Amino acid sequence: MSDASSTGPGRPRGRPGKARPALLEAAIREFAEKGYEGATTAGIARRANLNQPLVHHHFGSKEELFRTVLDVLFAELREAVLPDGELGAPASMIRRFVLFTARRPELARLWMIESARRGHHADYVLEKHIGPMTAMLAPLLRAAARDGVLPDVDPTMLLYALQGLASYPFLVPEQVRKTSGCDPGASEFAERYADTVLAILTGGRRG
Numbered sequence: 001m002s003d004a005s006s007t008g009p010g011r012p013r014g015r016p017g018k019a020r021p022a023l024l025e026a027a028i029r030e031f032a033e034k035g036y037e038g039a040t041t042a043g044i045a046r047r048a049n050l051n052q053p054l055v056h057h058h059f060g061s062k063e064e065l066f067r068t069v070l071d072v073l074f075a076e077l078r079e080a081v082l083p084d085g086e087l088g089a090p091a092s093m094i095r096r097f098v099l100f101t102a103r104r105p106e107l108a109r110l111w112m113i114e115s116a117r118r119g120h121h122a123d124y125v126l127e128k129h130i131g132p133m134t135a136m137l138a139p140l141l142r143a144a145a146r147d148g149v150l151p152d153v154d155p156t157m158l159l160y161a162l163q164g165l166a167s168y169p170f171l172v173p174e175q176v177r178k179t180s181g182c183d184p185g186a187s188e189f190a191e192r193y194a195d196t197v198l199a200i201l202t203g204g205r206r207g
Contacts, residue, residue, distance in 0.1 A: 019048070019050055019054050019058060020058045022048040022049075022050060023044060023045070023048045023050060023054060023055055023058055023059070024059075024068070024069070024072065025048070026044045026045075026047035026048035027039075027044045027055075027059075027065055027066075027068075027069050028069050028072070028073065028106050028110075029047060029106060030043050030044045030047055031066060031069055031106075031110055032105075032106035032107075032109040032110045032113075033109070035110070035113035035114060035117070036062075036066050036113075036114065036121055037117075039062075039066075040062075041055040041056065041062050041065070044065075066121065067124065069110075070110075070121070070124065070125055070129070071128075071129075073104065073106065073107040073110070074107070074125075074128075074129040074133075076100070076104060076107075077097075077100055077104075077107060078133070080096055080097075080099070080100035080103075080104075081093055081096045081097050081100060083096075090140060090141065090144040090149055090150055090202075091149065091198055091202060093140070094162065094166075094194075094197060094198055094201060094202075095194045095197075095198060097162065097166050098165075098166045098190065098193060098194040098197050099190050099191075099194055101166045101167050101170055102170055102184070102185075102187075102189070102190035102193070102194075103190070105167070105170035105171065105173075108163075108166075108167035108170065108171055109171060111125065112171065134156065134159060137155070137159065138155040138156065138159075139155075141155035141158055141159070142155050149202060150201060150202060151201070151203075158201075161201075162197075162201065165197045165200065165201070166197060169184050169189075169193060170184055173185065176189075
């Protein structure tokens with residue numbers, strides 16, 4: 001009897017049904033550490049403990065895989081921040097954003113690398129993901145400012161501040177460990193840090 005994971009000559013080998021998600025998670029980590037230029041499909045396959053041909057079998061080219069990674073990460077972000085597909089209270093949205101960034105720092109790391117390169121990948125993210133999200137969130141932030149919940153500043157500038165506040169300790173985990181003794185990967189740290197970000201942005205106001 002043949003093994004369920006075996007294939008014929010020239011066919012990629014891997015765990016049926018499990019290879020694609022394993023490769024996707026490996027790609028997320030590889031791209032977040034090395035960026036598009038530094039990552040390789042061979043490195044992604046090694047991370048997943050699978051054969052390199054499986055990468056191309058499931059995702060096509062490296063470029064197609066990279067766009068899939070970007071789309072998946074931003075879909076996770078939208079689901080985390082807007083769980084019902086609708087805008088909620090600003091404070092709740094901000095907390096969810098910080099907790100998502102703590103749980104999934106790969107998105108912030110990857111965006112930092114690619115936006116600095118100012119290439120077509122950055123254009124893709126801005127046009128497909130960040131631009132639409134900014135347009136959707138700006139009215140909520142304006143309304144929160146009018147209600148006294150958030151500072152009365154340009155909503156786009158506020159989004160920049162929020163992104164920086166939410167992501168910094170998770171972009172520099174070693175600094176956090178050595179200067180505070182805290183583990184930035186721990187849920188307790190994420191909750192405390194979310195409280196801090198909210199206190200900075202809302203001044204203790206609720207909404």
